[in-house]
């Protein structure tokens with residue numbers, strides 16, 4: 001249970017990290033919070049030739065307002081998202097979900113960039129990025145590009161990031177004024193990876209839904225926006241029947257696996273139950289009530 | 292490159308410097324290099340919390356942190372809290388409330404407790420339990436650990 005030998009570089013700038021990654025020729029790995037990478041190294045599931053630490057690159061962390069939304073540096077820790085007044089003001093669903101990510105000491109180190117690049121199917125941040133229509137900005141030798149969260153996650157532990165690219169920041173566009181949110185997950189023990197989870201955003205015009213977003217996690221190789229459920233809600237007055245129909249659509253959209261922790265049927269069932277809960281919560285918040 | 296990295300670390304207020312391999316874990320730097328065996332190693336993959344120390348003011352898993360990553364930083368371990376004849380108030384509360392049996396989890400519980408007491412209101416036992424969720428104890432059933440931290444919150448808040 002000790003890491004294999006590797007060379008180590010504490011990059012002092014993004015350019016230095018990008019060159020070292022490119023020169024590493026597939027043998028180099030980036031190290032952010034280490035909360036996913038270090039366990040894999042301790043288990044010797046990976047044997048990188050070179051670890052390039054991002055932790056000493058100035059300006060790679062931090063949360064700033066940006067055109068009504070937020071720009072979140074890749075090195076921002078889970079604990080910062082949890083405590084940030086800016087996150088609480090603009091994206092309360094994001095701040096509220098953070099207490100479900102692992103435990104205190106892990107949230108003190110783990111970063112948003114690391115979580116997105118690790119792309120665990122049951123991780124909260126990837127699902128929330130899909131919910132919030134995040135843009136994920138990456139830099140490589142060829143320059144900078146921004147990927148939509150929806151096209152970033154390709155499969156379990158697989159992203160659209162090229163081998164020589166580094167995620168630098170996440171852009172979250174502003175949400176509609178007065179929208180409501182919901183977040184729910186089911187985990188066997190607090191802080192464990194969830195068996196399944198769901199999150200929703202609802203905006204109302206009068207009593208009709210002007211915008212509905214639903215994302216789910218843990219029951220599919222990637223986080224998923226459930227377009228079929230969103231279509232059922234849009235322009236409707238939501239009642240229990242609409243909630244139930246959307247929950248069924250969400251349960252039908254996922255393709256869960258059986259594993260040690262839960263059967264595929266149970267995960268699918270959870271997606272339905274959690275979807276109904278987050279929709280009710282988001283609706284109540286959009287109506288100005290506390291769920 | 293895989294040898295010969297100099298690490299400078301202030302541990303419990305004392306400066307240390309050593310040349311280490313990059314793969315050396317912070318917990319092994321503390322235990323093996325410095326002989327500070329108060330920090331325990333349980334799972335070595337981040338799930339048990341026994342190795343929790345405070346790095347630059349935040350509790351971290353020292354089994355998931357490379358010593359080279361901590362370079363230039365300040366670490367607090369259980370050895371920095373108190374001595375047998377001069378316990379830290381949190382240690383005293385653990386003794387008072389029977390918050391340990393075998394003691395294996397205790398250093399991690401204490402350092403997590405210190406981080407919580409410094410930063411969080413801990414108004415309810417639910418908050419204390421949420422804060423301790425990453426620290427496993429096979430002996431006590433947690434009840435007494437929560438009680439010890441509750442007592443320390445009351446002492447802190449002066450009621």
Ligand SMILES: Cc1cc2nc3c(=O)[nH]c(=O)nc-3n(C[C@H](O)[C@H](O)[C@H](O)COP(=O)(O)OP(=O)(O)OC[C@H]3O[C@@H](n4cnc5c(N)ncnc54)[C@H](O)[C@@H]3O)c2cc1C
Nearest residue numbers: 032033034035036037102110111113114115117123167337
């Ligand atoms: C006991 C335990 C429980 C956990 N429970 C949960 C949970 O409930 N929910 C959850 O979401 N997570 C959980 N985690 C994982 C945790 O959230 C990690 O912090 C996170 O997944 C990875 O972030 P990191 O910064 O630590 O990344 P690292 O471990 O440093 O890196 C992860 C991967 O991303 C790559 N990478 C990192 N940063 C970048 C970047 N900027 N650009 C490109 N590639 C990059 C690395 O090369 C590596 O492949 C848990 C971890 C542990 C140990």
Ligand code: FES
Nearest residue numbers: 333334335340354
């Ligand atoms: S030894 Fe570090 S968490 Fe278990």
Ligand code: FES
Nearest residue numbers: 392394428429430
């Ligand atoms: S006292 Fe024995 S593990 Fe906690």
